[in-house]
Structure formats: structure tokens, C-alpha cells
Amino acid sequence: MSEARLREAICTQAASIFARGLTGGASGNISARCEDGGLLVSPTGxxxxxxxxxxxxxxxxxxxxxxxDKPTKEMPLHAAFYETRGTAGAVVHLHSTHSVALSMLPETDPENMLPPLTAYSIMRLGKVKLLPYYRPGDPAMGDAVRGLAGKRAAVVLANHGPVVAARDLEAAVYAMEELEETAKLALLLRGANPRMLTEAQIRDVVTTFDVEWD
Structure with a gap:
């Protein structure tokens, strides 16, 4: 994709995310890799x-x-994903409500914060790591992502929000939407003892769609 088209695509996708209430005000940031290896990044504020x-x-x-313009102060997050995941072509970070809410619950599993409710959350996200709280813009966030050694395409910063990397801009946005919708489902079903996917069903999805899971 040419740089001009990529610039337009970033703004179109961001506007769609905003219009649907997945992030508000001046929150959230987005980046995508150009054909020459450089990056286009949303500005701070x-x-x-x-x-x-x-x-x-x-x-x-x-x-x-x-x-x-001056880039987002969350550049350490974006840079860490591009450095550790060679396939990453785009990174999206939001402050989406349901993902943030789920990150605050004491029973949320830090190794895989989304329960296995649907096949699509597994297909698009793999396991989602819950990272500790960091002050916005703290370079330690990038260090925490680097500490995962590229093994996770999606993380959620506690009391802050989700970050997703994918092969291209569209895939990153779709994966982010799946993360937020699955977090919403998890909150809606909290205390209801829902039927989750079984271990066999999870393994079938992981194997069929070559998902990073271990």
C-alpha cells in the first residue's frame, strides 16, 4: 500500500473506532508500517x-x-511490538471500557485474561497477557512487552487499556474489536456459569488456524 493510501486508511479506521465509542476524547493511538520500513503514528493529544x-x-x-506532528507518548509500546514481532505491520492501543474493566477484576487471569467464550477471540488474539499498571508514557511499558519476547500479539495494561499488534492495519483493528467484544461478553456473563469452549475445542481452533497459544 502506498504511503498516501496508508495515511488515509489510518484516519478512516481511527474515525470508525471513535464513532463506535471504542475510544473517546483524545485517548488511544495507532501506528502502521510503511513500505520502506518506517512508521506512521497518530500524534499526541x-x-x-x-x-x-x-x-x-x-x-x-x-x-x-x-x-x-509530535507522536503519541505511548511510542515505547509501539516500538516494542515492532521490535519483537517481525510480522507486525500495525499496532492499535485503546482505552476501551470493557477491556479496562476486566483488567481491574481480581479474578482475571494475568496469563490469559479473556475466557474461552468464542472461537474468534482465540483465532484473532491468541492468549492475551494482562500487564501491570504503568504510568501513561512510562518506557517501562515497552520493556514489559519486550519481556514477552514476541510471544503475545495482544496485551492489556491494567487500569489503562489494550494493545494489539497484527500483520496489517485492518487485522489489528479487527483484533482489537474482538478483544473489546470478548471482554464485554465476559463481564455480561460474570457469575452466570456460562458454557466455555472445552480444551478439545480450543486445541482444534489453535491447530486449524495456526494460532500462537503456548
Whole structure:
């Protein structure tokens, strides 16, 4: 995809996320890799509902900010995913309500915070790691992602929000939406003793769709 088209796609996807209430105000950030290995990144303090393609922060392949507005302060998160997951072509970070709520519950499993409710959450996300709380913009967030050694495509920062990496922009947005919807399901079903996918069903999905799971 040309850089011009990628700029437009980032803003279109961000506007859709904003319009559906998945992130509000000036929260959330998004990035995508260009054909030359550089990155386009949403600016700091910018609303997903009003991103300007011409003002996206541009990084070259060596990680230098070369044009556009000042990037999001969450660049350590984005950089860590690109460094540890060679297949990553886009990263999305939101402050979506249900994912954040689930991160605060004491019974949430930090190794896999989403219960196995649907096949699609497993297919698009694999296991979702719950990371501790960090101050927004703290470089330690990136260190925590690097500590996973590329084994997780999605994490949730406790009391903060989810971060998802995927092969391209569209896949990252779809995976983020799946994470938020599954968190919503988990909260709706809390205390209801729902029928989860069995271990055999989970393994079938993991094997059939080549999901990172172990």
C-alpha cells in the first residue's frame, strides 16, 4: 500500500473506532508500517475522530522522527511490538471500557485474561497477557512487552487499556474489536456459569488456524 493510501486508511479506521465509542476524547493511538520500513503514528493529544493524514508523525526505518506532528507518548509500546514481532505491520492501543474493566477484576487471569467464550477471540488474539499498571508514557511499558519476547500479539495494561499488534492495519483493528467484544461478553456473563469452549475445542481452533497459544 502506498504511503498516501496508508495515511488515509489510518484516519478512516481511527474515525470508525471513535464513532463506535471504542475510544473517546483524545485517548488511544495507532501506528502502521510503511513500505520502506518506517512508521506512521497518530500524534499526541489527537482525537481518533479527527486525525489529519498530512499531520501523522512519520518515522524512518531507523526510528527517527522525520516529519509530521509530535507522536503519541505511548511510542515505547509501539516500538516494542515492532521490535519483537517481525510480522507486525500495525499496532492499535485503546482505552476501551470493557477491556479496562476486566483488567481491574481480581479474578482475571494475568496469563490469559479473556475466557474461552468464542472461537474468534482465540483465532484473532491468541492468549492475551494482562500487564501491570504503568504510568501513561512510562518506557517501562515497552520493556514489559519486550519481556514477552514476541510471544503475545495482544496485551492489556491494567487500569489503562489494550494493545494489539497484527500483520496489517485492518487485522489489528479487527483484533482489537474482538478483544473489546470478548471482554464485554465476559463481564455480561460474570457469575452466570456460562458454557466455555472445552480444551478439545480450543486445541482444534489453535491447530486449524495456526494460532500462537503456548
Amino acid at each position: 489527537a482525537s481518533f475522530g479527527a486525525l489529519d493524514p498530512a499531520r501523522l508523525a512519520r518515522f524512518d526505518a531507523k526510528g527517527r522522527h522525520v516529519s509530521g
